[in-house]
Amino acid sequence: PKDAYDICYCLARFPGGPQALAEEFRPHLGRPVVEEALSKLAKNFASVDEVGPVSAAAFDDEITDEEERQIVIRGAFEAVDRLLTALGGNRG
Secondary structure (H helix, E strand, O other), X not given: OHHHHHHHHHHHHOOOHHHHHHHXXXXXXXXXXXXXXXXXXXXXXXXXXXXXXXXXXXXXXXXXXXXXXXXHHHHHHHHXXXXXXHOOOOOO
C-alpha cells in the first residue's frame, strides 16, 4: 500500500502534475525498465477496483469515512490515468 500511496503522492505534488511528469518520462520511453514500470502502473491502476488505487487509499489509516475513501480511490486512479494518457494511452 505504501508504494501505491507514494506514487499518487508524487503525481499530486509534481510541479505541473501528471502532464509535466509525462514530459520528463518521454525521453526515456522505449527503455525496458521504464516500459516495465509503466506496464505495471497500467495493470495495477486499470480501474478504481484494482489494487493500486485501493492500496493507495488503504495506506492512509486516517480515512474512516467510506465516501472519503472512495474519493481517494477515484483520485488515485485518475492521477495515474492522466499520466498514462499523457504518455500515449494504456501502456499495458
